[in-house]
Structures are given as C-alpha cells and as structure tokens.
Amino acid sequence: MRTFPFVTVDVFTKQRFGGNSLAVFPNAVGLTDEEMQALAAEFNLSETVFILPPAESQHTARVRIFSRTTEMPFAGHPNVGAAYVLAREGRDRHGLLVFEEIAGLVRVEVARDALGEVTGATIAAPGVLERGMQIPVDVIARCADLSPEDILTATHQPVVASLGISFVLAEVAPHALAGAMPNLQAFREAAAARPEMKGRFSLHLYAKMDTGIRARMFGPLSGTVEDAATGSANATLGALLLVLSGGNQATYHIVQGVEMRRPSELRVVAEATAAGITAKVGGDCVEVLRGAARL
Template structure:
C-alpha cells in the first residue's frame, strides 16, 4: 500500500472555514495522471494540487492543479495555498517560491507576521492579459438567471480573458449579484454555440465601486457550481480594469464567497510592462487538516 501525505488549507481568509478550500499533496512522486485526477475528485474541492520535483533545479517545484474533472494550466488560490503549505515546511528561498506549471513559471512571495509565522502569499500570474471572444449580454444573463439589462456593457461587453487561464468576465448591476443563480442548460447552450470558448465556460460576475470589487464565479459544467474565491479570475479582472481605465498601475480589493457563507478577501495589483499588462493576487491562509491517502 502506498501512502501520500496531504494538507488542507483555507485560502484568502484569516478565519478557518472561510475562504476557498484546497488540498495539497506535498510529495506526489509515483502518482499517475489518473490517480491525481481520482484523488482530486475524491477530495471534492474546487482544486487539488500535487507537488513534484522541478525540471529546473533553480525552481522550487513542479505543481499540477486538478479540478474535480480536469487538469488546469494555472489557478490562483491553489498557488497561494500551495506556497503557504510549502513555506511552512521551509521550502521557500528567502520568502520566494517558483512553481513550474502548464501556463508557465509562477513566482510566489510569502507573507509573514511580526513573529515570522507564515500567513499567506502573493502570486504573479504567468502570462500578460489576453482577451478573446465577446459574448452577448442576453446569453450571459440567461446563464446567471438575470435580466439582460442587469448585465452592464457600458465599460465592456462580457469578454473571455486570461492571465494564465480563461474566464468570461461580466459586470452586473449591484442588486443583481446576490440574485445570480447558474442555469446549467444555458451554460451548455452558450458553450456549444460559441467555438471561441474552446469547450469551457467559467463565468466571473462582478460589481465595482472604485477600487473595491464584489464578485461571484460559476463553472457548473466543470463541477464547480460556485467558487468562494477565484484568484486567477480576480487577477484577470484587475488587468482588464487597468486596460480600460488607463494608467501604469492599479490596485484593488475583491470580496467573494459571501453568498456561500465562505467570505474571501483578495488583494490585487495590475501593472503595464513591456509585454503587456501583468497582474498579481494575494491573501491570507489558514491550515485546517492533515492526512494520508492510501493507494
């Protein structure tokens, strides 16, 4: 029988049982792709990570990220949580970790309190902002159980965008956010009717008040009815807002997960660079469980 240690953390929160849950398998050597996928489905969190030796010894680790149904090229809260766990094991170098992932190299800076205890992390998204297909407000409204006029298009139309993994970003009226309810049939219809979505549809709805943002994320096709904290989508939104607003840099705070009873707080930055707009996302973490998987 093979034993694989794992730890779980709540990410983007200072309070246990808030934020977004994550399971981290700290040494995944010997696990097959199929076993990783099965373990992620068994954990039943939005994502589970598997830590492997890096291809380049200058980096900290190779990190693979699985949802309940498929592998992800990059994601926000899995990187923050994995960095938190590994840094608590002393695997950072001067407060920095570098993760090799499908989307590219992810650099993570660890946060500590006055006593030196690790409290969280901030990640730099591996790619500059890219945007793709725009989608009709009516179709997005149908996916979220809203009226078409509650999907706002004054600043931008609903748009597929990425800093490492794609989401559809849509601004909605303030009163609509809490009422949003995903409609799986509408999600599938929009996905199937839109080749530019490449077979996947994760919808990030937001309300903006200056530098403060409230958001919700739905991905029912891939098994996540709602996500309490979506770092990669939040970083993408920060980059998109800087593009729309102009300027060289911007910072935001984003609240998510309130409607789920798992409030999350994400700190975002975006900055223009030579290759486009880059973004970061960070926050606090709280350890929850430790255990072993028996295979």
C-alpha cells in the first residue's frame, strides 16, 4: 500500500473555515493521472493540487491542478495555497517560487510576518489579458436567475476574458449580487450554443461597492456550483478593468464568498506592460488539516 501525505488550507483568509478550501499533496510522485483525478473527486473541493519535481531544475516544482472533473491549466487559489504549503516546508528560494503548469510558468512571492512566519502568497498569472466574445445580457441574466436590468453594461458588455483560463465577466447592480443563483440548464444551453468555449462557461459576477469590489463565481458545469474565492477570475477582472480605464497600474480589493459564509479577501494588482496587461493576485492562508491517502 502506498501512502501520500496531504495538507488542507483555507486560502484568501486569516480565519480557519473561511476562504476557499484546498487540498495539497506536497509529494505526488507515484500517483497516476487517474488517481489524481479520483482523489480530487474524493476531496470534493473546487481544486486539489499535486506537487511533482520540475522539468527544469531552476524551477521549484511542477504543479498539477485538478477540479472535481478535470485537470486545469491554471487556477489562482491552488497556486497561492500550494505556495503557502511549500514555503512553510522551506522550499522557496529567498521568498520566491516558480511553478511549471500547463498554462506556463507561475511566479510566486511568499508573504511573511514580522517573525518570519509564512502567512500567504502572491502569484503572477502566466498570461496577458485576452478578450474573447461578448455574451448577450439575456444569457447572463438566465444563468444567474436575474433580470436583464440587473446586468450593467456602461463599463463593458459581458465578455469572455482570460489570463490563462477563461471566465465570463459581467458587472451587476449591487442590490442584485446577493440574489444571484446559478441556473444549471441555462449554463448548459449557453455552453452548447458556443462550442468554441469547449464546454467551459464559468460566470464571474461582480459589483462595485463603496468599500471595493464584491464578487461571486458560478461554475456548475465543472462541479463548482459556487466558488468561495477565485483568484484567476479576479486577476482577470482586475486586468480587464485596468485596460478599460486606460491606466498603467491599479490595485483592487475584492471580497468573495460572503453569500457562502466563507468570506474571502483578495488583493489584485494589474499592470500595463510591453507584452500586454498582466495581473497578480494574493492573500493570506491558514492550515486546517493534515493526513494521508493510502492507495
């Protein structure tokens, strides 16, 4: 029987049982693809991370991220959580880590407190902002069980955007955000009508509040009815808002997961570079559980 230790952490929070839960296998050597997918389904979290030796020795690790149903090329909170776990094991180099992933290299800065204890991390998304098709307001309204009037278009039309993994981004009226509810059939119809999206139709709603930005992310087609904190989606949102503003750099404080009673706080910094619009996303983490899988 083979034994594989794991750690669970809550990401984008300072409090246990807040933020977005994540399972990390710090040494996944020996696990097959099928076993990784089965373990991710067994944990039943939005993502589970498996750490492997890097292909290039100058990098920290090869990181594989699995949702309940499929492997993902990149995701935000799994990278922040994995960096937190590995840095606490001393696997960073002067506060930096570099992860090899399907979407490319992910560079990570470790956060520490005054005593030198690891508190979290900030990751740089592996790509630059890419904008795709616009999605009709009525499609967004049906998917989120809202009225078309609740979808705001003064800043932008609902749009597909990506920094390594795509999301549909839509602004909604502040009063409408709490009442949104994913309609699975509408999500299926929206994805089926757009075969170029290859079955991925994850909807990131946001509202501008006096205190910053509040967000919710629905991904029922991948098994995540609602996500407590979506680093990749919020990084993409920050990049989109920056390019629409015409600025060179902007910082956003984004709160997600309130309606799930798992409040999460994300820090997003978007920047215009010669290559395009890039973004970083970071936050705090706390360890919750330790154990081992025996296969």
